[in-house]
């Protein structure tokens with residue numbers, strides 16, 4: 009895919025005809041058995057290498073699951089259909105284009121690892137070719153596949169999705185969110201449950217209460233089916249039928265494959281919780297000998313034996329070559345989590361006396377008018393125009409396919425945006441309130457933020473965070489959360505305070521190639537206005553803002569505190585220089601350090617409690633760099649360390665304001 013750093017795999021060595029072509033059993037079995045055999049042989053070697061210390065982390069063997077892995081992937085079109093495979097889908101990766109050498113190097117975390125040793129074990133893929141790498145947090149990739157499939161189809165491509173989970177993963181909230189979103193938005197994703205009876209040591213009796221997991225399909229208004237996952241041909245034909253059904257209905261499908269785990273959960277697990285009788289039973293269902301017996305109907309014993317010997321030989325050669333690879337060199341790594349791609353120049357824009365909220369609305373309108381693949385996702389952003397009316401009228405101008413009301417499912421929505429961003433979509437997400445971003449800890453902080461670092465493919469997504477207090481909305485609708493989200497490398501954070509900054513932040517965040525969060529203070533949406541004079545140079549946007557110059561004290565404010573700080577500076581009787589860091593991550597501290605070197609005093613004002621914002625970070629960086637120039641201790645003016653209180657009197661007391669800032673300035677200047 010265009011824009012990715014590099015392709016992470018070489019050509020596949022396993023290839024056959026794909027959907028809508030149907031293989032016959034005569035052509036299916038020789039091919040499927042070879043892949044299954046090769047997969048088992050290579051994973052067996054990986055387990056040996058783990059015990060000898062060459063493979064790092066662990067190996068979650070797919071022994072027993074190979075029939076499902078090959079049956080579900082053979083019909084798919086590599087590099088076209090959108091997939092996320094799991095830790096027991098080794099054969100599926102081989103079929104969809106992973107080079108065996110790359111896989112072994114990945115497990116060894118050596119210099120030739122396709123993730124450059126940044127990730128391990130089963131956490132690999134080829135995002136550039138729509139084989140999305142899994143993350144540990146099970147369930148979270150389901151919505152990413154939904155987004156990739158949905159976005160590719162709205163761009164006119166005829167694609168399917170394959171989203172795999174285990175019986176354990178089926179209990180996650182993301183399972184529900186992803187299936188629901190796929191059904192509502194008509195994304196033909198095959199949700200395939202590999203039910204092997206266990207989630208680590210937990211049996212399915214402690215996992216779910218329904219008769220079979222496919223029964224849940226009814227709740228989404230889609231088709232569901234449970235099949236024997238140890239029968240490769242049965243899985244293959246069921247998957248082809250599911251693809252036909254999805255093609256005809258434009259809906260997702262839930263397929264449960266009853267499969268097996270012939271070992272413990274991972275190489276370190278001796279599975280003592282499985283008794284001998286159960287193990288015996290499992291071995292009798294081993295899909296590999298079963299596929300071999302079927303193959304004997306079409307091929308002679310000698311021919312099969314030769315194929316098996318050849319596979320063993322290939323495995324030996326692959327492992328020998330991987331063992332020769334060097335260890336990764338830290339000096340050869342790019343130690344950044346960001347895609348560093350210069351932004352384009354866009355149209356200049358001038359306007360007078362525009363409210364902050366209107367500046368945001370105009371920036372969104374510009375994007376939708378100029379970027380055909382851009383779309384907005386959020387709650388009540390369509391006809392209602394969003395909770396704070398910053399999307400008002402956008403649906404009339406750009407239509408319901410571009411301004412999309414989503415189900416109440418923030419995590420699934422973010423996953424959807426991440427997947428869409430990988431196939432050329434340009435998502436913008438509006439959180440109804442920044443507070444609801446706590447729903448997306450994994451999807452935003454771990455999946456989206458680390459995507460570029462792990463996969464080499466940028467994830468350009470704009471996320472809008474209406475935030476802050478002062479409008480009597482209490483603990484769950486008044487937070488800012490910029491401190492929290494600044495702790496995740498890979499995310500960029502912008503916090504505008506003026507109309508000009510709002511306009512610039514939306515555009516800069518959108519055109520940047522990384523996930524960007526724009527914090528939009530709700531109190532300022534319709535209470536503050538200003539002129540916009542934007543010259544179209546997006547690169548210039550990424551720096552702190554100084555509003556007034558001064559010589560006695562440097563005042564740094566965030567969001568609404570910028571305006572309180574300006575009011576205080578105007579009436580405190582001293583020469584105060586007022587700054588807004590504006591770009592909170594990656595923080596450009598040097599201009600603020602230079603200011604403090606000039607004034608000798610630093611006062612930082614934030615709306616939230618001392619430990620929750622970025623004031624302490626600003627003070628720490630300035631103290632490290634301008635220590636010798638400080639004439640008094642830097643000071644942080646913040647709220648008490650309690651949730652935002654509801655009653656207007658309590659909230660007014662809680663939030664810093666111009667009066668408190670004036671008092672702090674006077675204390676720091678020794679005037680009190």
Ligand SMILES: Cc1ncc(C[n+]2csc(CCOP(=O)(O)OP(=O)(O)O)c2C)c(N)n1
Nearest residue numbers: 096144145146174175176177204206207208
């Ligand atoms: C959200 C989350 N919680 C816990 C874990 C730790 N964990 C890793 S694998 C696993 C078992 C998964 O079972 P299942 O989904 O049935 O897949 P299987 O390993 O059986 O193929 C657990 C609990 C995890 N990866 N993700």
Ligand SMILES: [Mg+2]
Nearest residue numbers: 174175206207
């Ligand atoms: Mg399981």
